Amino acid sequence: MKKNILVIPGDGIGPEVTTWGKAALEKIAEIFGHEFLFDEALMGHAAIEVTGDPLPDETLEKARKSDAILFGAIGHAKYDNDPSLKVRPEQGLLKIRKELGLFANLRPILLFDELLQASSIKPEILRGTDILFFRELTGDVYFGEKTRSEDRNTASDLMIYHRYEIERIAHKAYQAAQQRNKRLCSVDKANVLESSRLWRETVQEIAKQYPDVETEHMFIDNAAMQLIKNPKKFDVVLTANLFGDILTDEASQIAGSMGMLASASVGESTGFFEPIHGSAHDIAGKDLANPLASILSAALMLEIGFGLKEEAKLLVDTIDEVLKEGFRTHDIADQSTNRFKVLGTAEMGKLVLK
Amino acid sequence: MKKNILVIPGDGIGPEVTTWGKAALEKIAEIFGHEFLFDEALMGHAAIEVTGDPLPDETLEKARKSDAILFGAIGHAKYDNDPSLKVRPEQGLLKIRKELGLFANLRPILLFDELLQASSIKPEILRGTDILFFRELTGDVYFGEKTRSEDRNTASDLMIYHRYEIERIAHKAYQAAQQRNKRLCSVDKANVLESSRLWRETVQEIAKQYPDVETEHMFIDNAAMQLIKNPKKFDVVLTANLFGDILTDEASQIAGSMGMLASASVGESTGFFEPIHGSAHDIAGKDLANPLASILSAALMLEIGFGLKEEAKLLVDTIDEVLKEGFRTHDIADQSTNRFKVLGTAEMGKLVLK
Ligand SMILES: CC(C)[C@H](C(=O)O)[C@@H](O)C(=O)O
Ligand SMILES: CC(C)[C@H](C(=O)O)[C@@H](O)C(=O)O
Numbered sequence: 001m002k003k004n005i006l007v008i009p010g011d012g013i014g015p016e017v018t019t020w021g022k023a024a025l026e027k028i029a030e031i032f033g034h035e036f037l038f039d040e041a042l043m044g045h046a047a048i049e050v051t052g053d054p055l056p057d058e059t060l061e062k063a064r065k066s067d068a069i070l071f072g073a074i075g076h077a078k079y080d081n082d083p084s085l086k087v088r089p090e091q092g093l094l095k096i097r098k099e100l101g102l103f104a105n106l107r108p109i110l111l112f113d114e115l116l117q118a119s120s121i122k123p124e125i126l127r128g129t130d131i132l133f134f135r136e137l138t139g140d141v142y143f144g145e146k147t148r149s150e151d152r153n154t155a156s157d158l159m160i161y162h163r164y165e166i167e168r169i170a171h172k173a174y175q176a177a178q179q180r181n182k183r184l185c186s187v188d189k190a191n192v193l194e195s196s197r198l199w200r201e202t203v204q205e206i207a208k209q210y211p212d213v214e215t216e217h218m219f220i221d222n223a224a225m226q227l228i229k230n231p232k233k234f235d236v237v238l239t240a241n242l243f244g245d246i247l248t249d250e251a252s253q254i255a256g257s258m259g260m261l262a263s264a265s266v267g268e269s270t271g272f273f274e275p276i277h278g279s280a281h282d283i284a285g286k287d288l289a290n291p292l293a294s295i296l297s298a299a300l301m302l303e304i305g306f307g308l309k310e311e312a313k314l315l316v317d318t319i320d321e322v323l324k325e326g327f328r329t330h331d332i333a334d335q336s337t338n339r340f341k342v343l344g345t346a347e348m349g350k351l352v353l354k
Numbered sequence: 355m356k357k358n359i360l361v362i363p364g365d366g367i368g369p370e371v372t373t374w375g376k377a378a379l380e381k382i383a384e385i386f387g388h389e390f391l392f393d394e395a396l397m398g399h400a401a402i403e404v405t406g407d408p409l410p411d412e413t414l415e416k417a418r419k420s421d422a423i424l425f426g427a428i429g430h431a432k433y434d435n436d437p438s439l440k441v442r443p444e445q446g447l448l449k450i451r452k453e454l455g456l457f458a459n460l461r462p463i464l465l466f467d468e469l470l471q472a473s474s475i476k477p478e479i480l481r482g483t484d485i486l487f488f489r490e491l492t493g494d495v496y497f498g499e500k501t502r503s504e505d506r507n508t509a510s511d512l513m514i515y516h517r518y519e520i521e522r523i524a525h526k527a528y529q530a531a532q533q534r535n536k537r538l539c540s541v542d543k544a545n546v547l548e549s550s551r552l553w554r555e556t557v558q559e560i561a562k563q564y565p566d567v568e569t570e571h572m573f574i575d576n577a578a579m580q581l582i583k584n585p586k587k588f589d590v591v592l593t594a595n596l597f598g599d600i601l602t603d604e605a606s607q608i609a610g611s612m613g614m615l616a617s618a619s620v621g622e623s624t625g626f627f628e629p630i631h632g633s634a635h636d637i638a639g640k641d642l643a644n645p646l647a648s649i650l651s652a653a654l655m656l657e658i659g660f661g662l663k664e665e666a667k668l669l670v671d672t673i674d675e676v677l678k679e680g681f682r683t684h685d686i687a688d689q690s691t692n693r694f695k696v697l698g699t700a701e702m703g704k705l706v707l708k
Contacts, residue, residue, distance in 0.1 A: 075545060079545070080571065081571075083544050083550075083552075083555045083558075084551070084555065088545065090546060120475055120479040121474055122474055122475070125474040141495070142546055146548040148548055152517075153516060154514065155548040155551065156512055156514035157513045158510055158511075158513070159512070159513055160508065161509055162508050163507040164507075189599075191442065191444045192495075193500075193511045194510065195510055197437035198506075198508075220599075221602075224601070225612065227604075228474050228604065242543075245574075246574055246575050249575035249576060249578050249579045250582065253582050253583055278576070
């Protein structure tokens, strides 16, 4: 198989983890005889520094021409501390999602048995959890009109949904549920929000086309609670952009660490694969970051982007083995025992490739 | 002390738990020689059934005249399943918050040592946690304009904040932090939302007036994760209406159960005290609900509403004792051991009063 892959390292720990996601893809190509052609591009703070634009035209062009994108992370403390800055790294990520029509963000909560102990949640609560999130990615308050009054004292963001936006991701989520445990939980705040009422109405309609899937509707506040109270009860979770952002980060505690989770953004054509962790500037360049989420992003690219299940499985199994042998990065190492061999970013990356 | 207290039982398990909150107040009045005069009023589905209005004028009038309100719960499955219904129970709650100017919702995460085991989170992660949430309650996407297009295919809610709304609750939160561990974490999504950028800007300004308090700003997605990863690191958490709704429900897992948490909504005059749990129609009328959150709501009324610290402490200590003796309601009983004596709503209520 021949594929063009664009690597966008981005900000903070992005470059150092993406190195290993890319290396994993190269290794897979070598083992299975595929031809992966790589290109690289700038986005976020890294792009602002060079071009003044968080998503330069050149990056967007390269993105459109590629079959899949491996992304690192975005964001920088400078902007977080100064809310008044007009040009912001995150605009690059939001724009590329919109431009490429990446309306569905898939986040599998993959539980490595070896990491059950790394979570703040009790192992007996976690064991057996297997959740696939479908987060809507190109609508909601993320993309609705933003205003700031002239006196700067009033600010607003429009939370808005169109029926077709809900329908298309609902279909994807239901189809996935059919392949899994046939349960779908749609999360909204329909007791307060009109956009959530449209969400619920639409999902209720689509549900009729999938009578083999059991549908539940849950309010976001309750879902945020149930997710940690009893994660096993969830199979596919379908939700809006903002609620999905919150729930999936929360769910990272189920997997033991954010450093272990990857996501796939798909839609009209090119898929976009990234760790769910952020740019983590505080540890950037210190060889402390966990490269496994980037390698798992590569696995998602192989599986979801290219349909290469066997190749993806090899990566996941290798990570599983490395964990079984007791190797950990700092974020997933229980410091209170010395059962673990704690590795830096590069050592862990090399080990998995071996 | 002489006080007029309005009891609004509301929907679902509201009436059966509120009975015990009210009884606790009567008992306290008796013991300490206060005069509490009670009145009762309808709200939510209960009010719609009788008057067609989720907040009848009579209720609002009584509310304005009272010194404090003890509330139960709101909501009904009928409305949840039919997003197209125009008149909805929750409108009553939102309207009374707005009309009484209840802009600050305080939710202490009170940890009973005895309940550490009831949480899905590991006891060693929880132990020592003591968080006070300040959730803004009369702004945000809850109250911004709602629209639905004529073809019913587009729906929106305006997420909007005015600077003064942020300032007044920020002051309250900082003042509370000064009395506590002098740390304040403000939660927003300033990397994406303009209303959050106004939020962050404003909090940064107010922070200067409280140099003895250490301020941290956190994105909501990260906060949802940190809250369960390391709850001890939080002292006062300040956030907007929607984010607060989500975070405080999530935080209920820290306390072992939602059935143990109460909240105080305060602002211009009359305070409003309620359990954070919902109407839980599935268990309503079955003597399964936990009355402790309503009794703790009464304790908050005594402490925050009337400044009666000793009286409040007596209630909290009594609950602590009852738990120490091994008594539990269903929601907080670990069914896997028989160390606990599991009680119904009424038995638990009576026991605390004794
Ligand atoms: C960086 C930010 C804009 C982004 C989001 O909120 O979508 C991130 O948190 C994510 O979840 O991918
Ligand atoms: C019932 C609902 C409108 C309410 C809210 O979202 O504010 C509830 O969840 C709460 O937290 O008090």
